[in-house]
Structures are given as C-alpha cells and as structure tokens.
Amino acid sequence: MLPLFIVIPIIASLAIAATGKTFKRLSETLSLASALSLCLLSLQALKTVITRDVIIYNVGGWAQPLGITMFCDGLSVFFLVLVNCLALLLLMYSVSYMESSRYKARYYFFFLMLVAGLNGVILSGDLFNAFVFMELSLIASYVLASFGLDSENFEASFKYAVMGSVSSILILFAIALIYSKTSSLSYAAIAESQLRYGAPGFFTLLIVLITVGFGVKVTLVPFHAWVPDAYSSAPSPVSALYSGAVSKVLGIYMVLRLFFNVIGTTPAILNLTASLGVLSIIVGVTLALYQWDFKRLLSYHSISQIGYIMLGIGLGTPLGLLGALFHLLNHTVFKSLLFLNAGSVERATGKRNLHDLGGLAKKLPVTGSTSMVASLSISGVPPFNGFWSKFLIILACINAHSYWFALFAALGSILTLASFLKIQRYVFHGYLRDAFAGIKESPLFMTIPMIILALLCIFMGILLLPGLDSNFLGLALNVLQHGREHFSLIAGLPK
Amino acid sequence: MEYILCVVLFCVGFYAVMAKKNLIKIVIGVAVMGYAINLFLLLAGFRMNSEAPIITGDMYGFRPVDPLAQAMVLAAVVTGLAVTLLLTALSIKLYEKYGTFDINEIKKLKG
Numbered sequence: 014m015l016p017l018f019i020v021i022p023i024i025a026s027l028a029i030a031a032t033g034k035t036f037k038r039l040s041e042t043l044s045l046a047s048a049l050s051l052c053l054l055s056l057q058a059l060k061t062v063i064t065r066d067v068i069i070y071n072v073g074g075w076a077q078p079l080g081i082t083m084f085c086d087g088l089s090v091f092f093l094v095l096v097n098c099l100a101l102l103l104l105m106y107s108v109s110y111m112e113s114s115r116y117k118a119r120y121y122f123f124f125l126m127l128v129a130g131l132n133g134v135i136l137s138g139d140l141f142n143a144f145v146f147m148e149l150s151l152i153a154s155y156v157l158a159s160f161g162l163d164s165e166n167f168e169a170s171f172k173y174a175v176m177g178s179v180s181s182i183l184i185l186f187a188i189a190l191i192y193s194k195t196s197s198l199s200y201a202a203i204a205e206s207q208l209r210y211g212a213p214g215f216f217t218l219l220i221v222l223i224t225v226g227f228g229v230k231v232t233l234v235p236f237h238a239w240v241p242d243a244y245s246s247a248p249s250p251v252s253a254l255y256s257g258a259v260s261k262v263l264g265i266y267m268v269l270r271l272f273f274n275v276i277g278t279t280p281a282i283l284n285l286t287a288s289l290g291v292l293s294i295i296v297g298v299t300l301a302l303y304q305w306d307f308k309r310l311l312s313y314h315s316i317s318q319i320g321y322i323m324l325g326i327g328l329g330t331p332l333g334l335l336g337a338l339f340h341l342l343n344h345t346v347f348k349s350l351l352f353l354n355a356g357s358v359e360r361a362t363g364k365r366n367l368h369d370l371g372g373l374a375k376k377l378p379v380t381g382s383t384s385m386v387a388s389l390s391i392s393g394v395p396p397f398n399g400f401w402s403k404f405l406i407i408l409a410c411i412n413a414h415s416y417w418f419a420l421f422a423a424l425g426s427i428l429t430l431a432s433f434l435k436i437q438r439y440v441f442h443g444y445l446r447d448a449f450a451g452i453k454e455s456p457l458f459m460t461i462p463m464i465i466l467a468l469l470c471i472f473m474g475i476l477l478l479p480g481l482d483s484n485f486l487g488l489a490l491n492v493l494q495h496g497r498e499h500f501s502l503i504a505g506l507p508k
Numbered sequence: 509m510e511y512i513l514c515v516v517l518f519c520v521g522f523y524a525v526m527a528k529k530n531l532i533k534i535v536i537g538v539a540v541m542g543y544a545i546n547l548f549l550l551l552a553g554f555r556m557n558s559e560a561p562i563i564t565g566d567m568y569g570f571r572p573v574d575p576l577a578q579a580m581v582l583a584a585v586v587t588g589l590a591v592t593l594l595l596t597a598l599s600i601k602l603y604e605k606y607g608t609f610d611i612n613e614i615k616k617l618k619g
Contacts, residue, residue: 141580148587155594164605165616171598172617175534178591179525182541185584186518189545192577193552242617 015070015083017054018132021047026125033118041108044121048101055097062090063484067503082138082199086503087488092135092266095345096258100128102462103250106353109458110250110360120160127153131262139199140188147263151177154259157251158243169242176239180229187222190215200275201500207277208497220282223271231264233323234293237316244312249356252308253349256315261341265322273493274500278329287327291418293320294425302432307355307365314391317425318344324422325406328413334493336405338486343398343473347390350466354384357459358440361452372445376452379460381441383467388437390470392430398473510551518544531599531609535592542588546581553577
C-alpha cells in the first residue's frame, strides 16, 4: 500500500502532462480522482497503524541492509493524513480558482509532483531517499511560486530557489557527515549506531547544519527572508499548501524525526529550538502588524504560528509535544482557510491591498463568515481549535518553569488578535466601495473547501477528548516519546 | 588535505551566493557549493590503494571503494542539475522582465 502514495500522484501528473492540452477537462478530473484516492488511502493507513502500529514495505523485496525501506508509523501517518486530505481540498478549490489560467495542465502537473514528493519524504525510511524526495517537492514548489508569470513572481521564485537549494546543500553535507560516521543511511541503523557508540565528535557541527538547513524549510526567523515573497506570489491554493504542508513536512517532520528518533536531542538543542521559536513568534507577528498586503500579512503570521510549534517542540515535555503536534494540525487548517479566503477575495475584486478593500462581508457571505471563524481560531479565542493548542503550549511552558517563554507566547497571541481585527475591519466590514457593487460569491467548488475547513476549526477541539486523543495525536506523540529506541521497538524493522 | 580543499571550495561558493550582485554568479555559486559537497561525499567513501567496486568472482583480498557514496553523488548531481537549470531559466526570465542581472535593481518585493 505504501508505494501507492508516491506512484498514484506521479502517474496522474505524467498523464496530465501528456494529455492536458488535447482534453480540456481531463486534468481536473484526473487530479481530483488521484487526490481522492490518496485521501482514502491515507485514512486506510491510519486505520492500519492504529491496529498494527507500523506498516513496512521493502522496495523490490530487498530487506533493510541492502534495499530501500518505506515505513509508516504513528508520526508518519499523522503527516500523511494531513497532507493528503489538505491536497484534496486544495485541488477542489483549484478547479474554480485556476479556471481561467492558460497553463492549467502544468499547474496540476506540478501540484501533484509536489504532493508525491511530500508523501515520499514522509514514508522513506532512510536519509538519502528522503533527501531526493525533498528535492523533487522543492523543485515543484519553486516552479509553482513563479506561476503568475509576472516580474514579482520570478523574483520571489529565484529568491526561494537560491535559499532552498543552499539549505538543501547544507542538509546533504549533514547526511554525508552522518554517513561517514555510521556507514549507513537508514534511520534505524543510524539510531542504533548512535546508541551504541555515543554521539560523534562533530555532533555540534551536525546540529548547526541541521538547524540552519531545516530552519530555512521550517521558516524560522533568521532564515525567513523568502517566506513572504514566495507565499504571496504563488496562487492561493499553493500558498495554502506551502504553509499547510510543505513547511510542515520538509521542515517540522524531518526535524522531529531526526532530533527525536535518529540523532537524539540534548537540552542545549531543545533550548535553541525553543528560543528560535519564541523569536519567530514575536518577529513574525510584529512584521505582520505593519503589513497591508493580505497574503504577505498571512505569510508573516505563518512564521509566527510555526514559532509556537517549535516552542512546543523545544520544551520537549510530553505536554509541550502534544501541544506542538495539535497546533501543527490546527495551523494547517486555519491558515489554509485564510489563504483560501484571500484567494477568494482576490478573485472577486482583483485586489490584495487592505486599503483598497472593505465591506465585503455582505457581498461574499461565505468567505466573510469562514474568515471570521479562521481569524478567531488563529488568535486563540476559546471555543475554536487554535485556543486549545496555544493553551496547551503555554501550559507546558509554565510546567517547565519557562515563564518568559509563556509570557512571549501569550503576548504573541494578543498581537495576532490585533492584526486579524485589522483584516476583519478593512476587508470584510466597514464601507463597501462602489467598484465592488457587482461582485458575486465564489462558485461552489471554492466555497465547499472553505466551509469544510471552517467546520474543522470549530470542532477540532474534540480531538483532545480522552479516547480520541490516543488515536491520532497520541500515536504520533508515542513515537516521539520512544526516542532513539523507537526503531528497535518497531517489530520487523531489522536493526 | 583533500578535506581542506573541499571546505575552501564550499566557502568560494558560499561567498559567491552571499556577496555577488549578479544573478548568474549566484547561480554558479550554488552549483560550486553543490560540487564541494559531492566531492566530500566521494572522499568519505574513498579508500587508499583500493579497486573499483566490481565483484569479479574472487573475493579474497578484495578492497573496493564504497560504491554507495558514488551512487549518492550521482543522484545529488542529477538533482543539482535540475536546480541549476531552473535557476538559469528564472534568471533569463528576470532579465527579460527587468533588463538587468543586477540584484540591486531587482527589488519590487519589499517589507
């Protein structure tokens, strides 16, 4: 079952590339069909992992020391469900959003390649395989950033491509260092060797390379320069995918896997992660306050929300990790929703500057109400999902006696609320311009994904209820808590 | 000694990416950094006085270099090629739009 996650999108994208020009509707149909099957498969994988703990597939039938292993444990399946369900909603939205584009077939081609690369990173059981899939998804995402074909798009894409490839080179350097020490690339063998022989002499260099290399992909603050440009110049569904899946999988999934299951953490590393997280929270939200471009504002908030996730990871306590995983899930939901709202507003009015908009809640009722839900959710207002995860993270800070971190996290939340009040005031409420008197609500294919995401925002708090929590979040949390012994605990993965 | 040259090569590439103002020089810098790491990978798999890793039957006294490192370099070269190609194409497009390769004049995106 595991290779299907990579094979289906690649075959679908190749078919779209071959036939997209001759058959008009085929590219949408094919990509929606493949996304739907991926979504169902990922839920099936979740069901299997709940009963059996892990799925392992040896490519070509060759077992671990010789062959390539793909595996799916609690942490992988968490990200797998997130990526594939999000991809389905975004592709559905794209059907109407990209309706008028001349290069529809290419858009779906690169979108599905990106999804294939992300699935590959999640499922691969060794470092180098993950690296190759990471490059696949990065190249697809560089192209998607330049999809508008304006000078700004090319500029953003160039910046993204240079920073992304330099960070990939640093990651390859880290992989080479690990390989030269352990003579192996599989996660299981590296973890085993680390446990047996202790940390290598160049451990500090390794940590620096990994922090900088993946820091660019996580979009932590000192490495964030490309984020607002790339996120705001891509088409809106792709911005949602960048913020909701690409930075999560290429950055946070890899950091979690490497730090917790493969090379191990020390208090110093965790402290560094938490400090960078707090820096991201404050810098991201401050830059967002001064921003008047709708999508750039959202991308700065993405940096700040990712700061919360890294803060939770950096605390390293079970409560902090649970908060981080839950916030990751919630951030995917509400930030994707906000990007889709921005796309809907841009499609209706053709404008992104907050000064030029206003009073749209009457004209775009679905967009207005869903964006209200998402804004309340991202600012951490109680009944919505964002509140629970932020609350868990702040609680974990207090339990770990990191009162300063808790203070900054709470402050960041208040500033977030302030800047989303600005969006509500300038875009959806206030006085409606005459130029916008004739605009209509977006078509059904765009509103349905927004409504689904808004409902998720309202009801996802129930994932924390006892019973439900051990199934989805708890599975991923267990993997992280096993630490470096995780791979020897997985039955069937040879050591 | 070879490792030091590797580091020097890496620093040359890094300098080009960070300090140069010309798009093409930045692209070359990225490629040079990639080559430095590929060289490092090859060196990590190298052994003095050893043979090519082809099994010809007699395994006694057979000391091959590590073939896996070379396979990794091949894959890394291919992905590096794709990235360089894309970066060059983007530079051409940027030149068409702005009429210059100078990054000081390509700055519509700010803030």
